[in-house]
Amino acid sequence: MMAIFRRIVVALAILLMALPALSQREGAEADVKAAVIANMMLFVEWPLGGTQVLDRRNLCYLGAGPVTSALAQLDGQLLGGRRLRVVRVDAAAVFDCHALYVAGSEAASWRRNGPSLKGRGVLLMADSAELSQQGAMIHLDVENGRVVFDVDLRAVQLSGLVLSSKVLRLARQVRD
Amino acid sequence: MQQPLDSPPLSQRLNLLLTALALVISFVLLMLHQLVVGRHNVIEELNTEAAIIGVNSAAALVFNDAKAAQETIDSARLSPRITGGALYRHDGQRLAATGDGNFPSRLDGGAAGDSALAVPPVPPVPQATSYGVLDGVFRDEIRVAGAKAGTLVIHMSFVSLYWRLLEYAVGVTGIAAVALLLAYRFTRRLRQRTAKAEAELEQFAFKDQLTGLPNRRMFERELRQLVERVGRDGSSAALLLIDVDDFKNINDSLGHEMGDLVLKLIGDRLTASLRSVDVVARLGGDEFGVILHGIGASDAATKVARQMIDAVNKPLPTRPTASHVGLSIGMVLIPADGRDANTLLRFADMAMYAAKAQGKNGFRFFSDEIDQRVREDLLTEGGLREALSDGGRGLSMAYQPQICALTGQLLGVEALARWCNADGRQISPVVFIRVAERTGQITELGRWGLAQVCRDLAFFRERGVRLPRVALNVSPRQLLRGESVVRIFQETLAQFGESAAMFELELTENALMEDSGAAVLGAFKAAGFMLSIDDFGTGYSSLGYLKRFHVASLKIDQSFVRGLPQDDENAAIVSAVVKMAIALNIQVVAEGVETEAQAEFLRSCGCHILQGYLLGHPLSPIQFVDFMARRPVESAPLVVGA
Numbered sequence: 001m002m003a004i005f006r007r008i009v010v011a012l013a014i015l016l017m018a019l020p021a022l023s024q025r026e027g028a029e030a031d032v033k034a035a036v037i038a039n040m041m042l043f044v045e046w047p048l049g050g051t052q053v054l055d056r057r058n059l060c061y062l063g064a065g066p067v068t069s070a071l072a073q074l075d076g077q078l079l080g081g082r083r084l085r086v087v088r089v090d091a092a093a094v095f096d097c098h099a100l101y102v103a104g105s106e107a108a109s110w111r112r113n114g115p116s117l118k119g120r121g122v123l124l125m126a127d128s129a130e131l132s133q134q135g136a137m138i139h140l141d142v143e144n145g146r147v148v149f150d151v152d153l154r155a156v157q158l159s160g161l162v163l164s165s166k167v168l169r170l171a172r173q174v175r176d
Numbered sequence: 177m178q179q180p181l182d183s184p185p186l187s188q189r190l191n192l193l194l195t196a197l198a199l200v201i202s203f204v205l206l207m208l209h210q211l212v213v214g215r216h217n218v219i220e221e222l223n224t225e226a227a228i229i230g231v232n233s234a235a236a237l238v239f240n241d242a243k244a245a246q247e248t249i250d251s252a253r254l255s256p257r258i259t260g261g262a263l264y265r266h267d268g269q270r271l272a273a274t275g276d277g278n279f280p281s282r283l284d285g286g287a288a289g290d291s292a293l294a295v296p297p298v299p300p301v302p303q304a305t306s307y308g309v310l311d312g313v314f315r316d317e318i319r320v321a322g323a324k325a326g327t328l329v330i331h332m333s334f335v336s337l338y339w340r341l342l343e344y345a346v347g348v349t350g351i352a353a354v355a356l357l358l359a360y361r362f363t364r365r366l367r368q369r370t371a372k373a374e375a376e377l378e379q380f381a382f383k384d385q386l387t388g389l390p391n392r393r394m395f396e397r398e399l400r401q402l403v404e405r406v407g408r409d410g411s412s413a414a415l416l417l418i419d420v421d422d423f424k425n426i427n428d429s430l431g432h433e434m435g436d437l438v439l440k441l442i443g444d445r446l447t448a449s450l451r452s453v454d455v456v457a458r459l460g461g462d463e464f465g466v467i468l469h470g471i472g473a474s475d476a477a478t479k480v481a482r483q484m485i486d487a488v489n490k491p492l493p494t495r496p497t498a499s500h501v502g503l504s505i506g507m508v509l510i511p512a513d514g515r516d517a518n519t520l521l522r523f524a525d526m527a528m529y530a531a532k533a534q535g536k537n538g539f540r541f542f543s544d545e546i547d548q549r550v551r552e553d554l555l556t557e558g559g560l561r562e563a564l565s566d567g568g569r570g571l572s573m574a575y576q577p578q579i580c581a582l583t584g585q586l587l588g589v590e591a592l593a594r595w596c597n598a599d600g601r602q603i604s605p606v607v608f609i610r611v612a613e614r615t616g617q618i619t620e621l622g623r624w625g626l627a628q629v630c631r632d633l634a635f636f637r638e639r640g641v642r643l644p645r646v647a648l649n650v651s652p653r654q655l656l657r658g659e660s661v662v663r664i665f666q667e668t669l670a671q672f673g674e675s676a677a678m679f680e681l682e683l684t685e686n687a688l689m690e691d692s693g694a695a696v697l698g699a700f701k702a703a704g705f706m707l708s709i710d711d712f713g714t715g716y717s718s719l720g721y722l723k724r725f726h727v728a729s730l731k732i733d734q735s736f737v738r739g740l741p742q743d744d745e746n747a748a749i750v751s752a753v754v755k756m757a758i759a760l761n762i763q764v765v766a767e768g769v770e771t772e773a774q775a776e777f778l779r780s781c782g783c784h785i786l787q788g789y790l791l792g793h794p795l796s797p798i799q800f801v802d803f804m805a806r807r808p809v810e811s812a813p814l815v816v817g818a
Contacts, residue, residue, distance in 0.1 A: 039238050042321055080321030166235035170244050 034070035063103030104128035395457035412472020502537025630672035676704030734768025
């Protein structure tokens with residue numbers, strides 16, 4: 001199980017090596033983003049009093065897109081000793097999620113439901129520009145052929161989560 | 177005399193060497209320990225640093241962030257021991273590297289871009305952490321939440337540790353050297369004092385406490401050095417051995433305190449009469465030694481000897497009465513008389529004894545004559561000892577008749593010791609009696625003599641010769657033993673069944689004058705022996721003693737008889753002595769009568785008993801028997817009452 005996870009990371013790393021040549025390949029980019037999203041969960045602490053169960057990691061996604069497809073591939077993997085569950089959810093019913101990826105296509109519905117998720121200890125991640133303004137804690141982007149991310153630290157803190165400084169260091173931008 | 181300080185003795189040097197060796201060994205062990213501990217610490221720190229790097233670079237590895245990884249690995253360079261590092265991703269691809277580089281782009285195995293032909297060739301990363309003497313390679317996995325995220329490789333070097341140790345070693349050595357130097361400097365005063373104390377102690381070892389003069393040890397050392405010097409530069413010197421005459425008397429009569437004072441005064445006077453370059457030492461007891469530098473001729477030495485004797489002869493301020501002493505000095509000249517210290521001392525000793533024998537308070541130079549005499553005396557002593565221990569082999573008694581001047585009768589004999597030694601030579605009694613007296617063998621000789629006379633008396637009786645009386649010489653030395661000598665004589669007589677009345681013991685005048693002799697003589701008298709005074713007129717006499725000891729006869733010394741009748745003085749003396757003897761009812765015998773004229777004179781004086789070559793030579797028993805046989809019959813022995 002661990003090995004499988006490792007294999008995925010290895011595969012992703014290999015892909016990364018060939019990134020400059022493959023930068024046009026959306027699929028590769030989506031895979032990398034999915035890996036980043038999943039790995040990000042390794043560096044977050046969820047509060048004890050929260051609603052989420054702590055022996056699992058539930059990664060939920062909203063909407064559809066290349067990234068969500070890649071995320072779906074990761075369902076069942078072991079992530080840091082816990083089983084990763086990747087679940088598609090509806091905008092209205094976001095329960096029991098450790099992290100939520102909102103695809104760009106859901107930007108509109110997000111405007112309606114997003115604010116209600118604040119404070120519920122869910123790590124909100126997105127890769128579209130509009131969502132970055134609307135409460136996404138981790139915003140993924142591509143710069144110079146590399147996948148980078150920005151962190152909205154205030155949003156993170158407001159939701160009661162603790163994001164490891166190791167990750168903050170890697171962020172392109174930290175807003176707080 | 178100032179002595180040069182000896183270089184540190186071997187034991188001191190050895191001590192120093194061992195101390196230095198111990199210091200070096202402990203230093204080496206200390207440094208080794210530092211080395212081991214140092215390396216251990218370096219490795220521990222490295223592990224810690226690697227762990228920190230690992231934790232800090234975990235996220236970068238997971239997220240494949242080369243920039244962040246580079247920042248993290250660059251921080252490794254802050255440690256002086258880390259010369260380079262690299263982070264490898266999970267797939268073995270190099271993510272970041274820093275420092276002395278040469279990290280392969282792939283962790284294990286070659287990759288595109290790394291060929292064997294690359295210049296310079298890149299060494300592979302070892303499979304596990306390994307440390308060499310100078311440097312090492314650290315390799316460890318970086319884990320995130322239990323899963324391997326990548327590999328950390330660090331190049332490290334121990335060289336900085338070694339430099340530090342070297343600095344430490346140099347520092348320790350330097351400090352130790354400074355400390356030792358300071359200690360050495362500060363103890364210098366102490367060591368100087370110690371050396372001074374040692375020198376003083378040496379001085380004490382070389383000084384005679386009573387007189388302050390050098391002692392025997394120092395004197396012998398001086399002598400040895402002198403002999404060496406004489407051998408080297410051809411200078412000369414004189415050695416004197418001095419014995420204080422009759423010092424025993426002073427101790428006996430005035431006490432030991434006065435005796436000590438006398439010795440001290442003698443020491444002072446000797447020193448005063450010599451130059452500062454000369455050496456005066458007290459060799460012990462009442463013996464002194466003197467070295468005269470540069471004086472190698474007898475004239476100069478004689479002058480000095482006379483000066484010393486004169487200085488010491490002056491009265492000594494002792495209590496309750498003043499006293500006088502004399503010196504007997506034996507002298508040898510260096511190198512004339514010898515070149516060896518021991519020989520020179522021996523010769524000087526012999527010369528000193530010769531001076532003593534010669535009459536004390538004088539000096540004698542060593543000569544071959546003395547040497548010869550001493551050698552002969554030694555031989556004589558040895559021979560005599562052998563003879564005596566062998567029942568008197570070679571010894572015999574000779575008998576010289578004492579004849580009545582009027583009737584020609586045999587009135588008695590004087591028994592004289594004769595010795596024919598192992599070589600067949602006749603040793604003169606003058607020699608062997610003298611030697612026997614000096615060595616104390618006289619007592620045994622005397623005992624043997626008495627026994628032999630007894631044996632000869634038996635022999636005479638067998639041959640029909642009856643002797644009226646036998647005169648036997650007794651040495652004052654024999655009297656020293658006290659009255660035991662009387663007992664021994666009585667035992668001997670008893671052994672042979674002879675009577676004491678038969679014997680007349682001849683003693684010199686001086687024997688009578690000695691206090692110790694008086695009691696013994698009384699004992700002899702009481703035992704029935706007759707006493708006669710031998711060599712009368714040549715020594716000291718108290719005429720009162722003649723009466724006191726009931727002396728039976730006087731023997732006028734041959735020196736007075738020789739001059740008769742021409743020498744008026746001798747004639748007067750002899751005549752007076754004879755008259756006195758007759759008046760005191762003491763028999764008088766004249767010794768050394770060799771001419772008819774002498775005999776005639778003596779007869780006319782009234783001296784009736786004559787002894788000498790005219791009357792008869794000393795004869796062996798056999799010869800004597802023969803002598804008696806040829807005499808006219810009317811000279812029947814007459815016993816002269818005592």
